[in-house]
Each structure stands twice: as structure tokens, then as C-alpha cells.
Amino acid sequence: MQSERLTPKSPTKKATILFPPDLFKALEALAKVQNTSMSELVRIAVRQQYALNTQARKLEIAERLKIIEEMKQADFPFWTWQEMEKDYEETFFG
Numbered sequence: 001m002q003s004e005r006l007t008p009k010s011p012t013k014k015a016t017i018l019f020p021p022d023l024f025k026a027l028e029a030l031a032k033v034q035n036t037s038m039s040e041l042v043r044i045a046v047r048q049q050y051a052l053n054t055q056a057r058k059l060e061i062a063e064r065l066k067i068i069e070e071m072k073q074a075d076f077p078f079w080t081w082q083e084m085e086k087d088y089e090e091t092f093f094g
Helices: 021-033 038-050 055-073 081-093
Strands: none
Touching (some): 055 081
């Protein structure tokens, strides 16, 4: 996965994350071995874990929206988004 390294002009938001001492030490060592920052390791891990900004995630979202649109056109008797989502989940994921 390609990393988006931050530059001094990159727009950023700050988050404070607390780690147990053993995990902190492991991340610190890994960052040193990979010649990067702990922050960069965390950004990479988050992108990979949650598939953020990847083509696969975009396709998944597009497919879900397509299915929802088809369901809306079929004139199902849904009154709320939650009802429609529940039916979708039950239909496609058991």
C-alpha cells in the first residue's frame, strides 16, 4: 500500500492514542527498523485495517448504493433507513 507521507504543508488533525507499554515499545522498535515514525505506522495500519480510500472500498460502497437504489425502485414498503438496511443485511448476509 502506498503511503501518503505528511509534509509541513499537509493538512492534518491531531489524535492522542494511548498504548499499553508493551505495544508502545513494539511500535517504537518497528518504526526504528522501518526508518519511519510511529505516527506513520499507525496511519498505514488504519488505512489497511479499515480499507480507507482504496479502490476496493469504493467499489463496495458503489455496489451497496446500487442495490439500495434497485430496492427503492422495487417499491418495497420501507418507512425508515434502518428498516431498509435490516432487510438488506438479512437478504444478502443471512
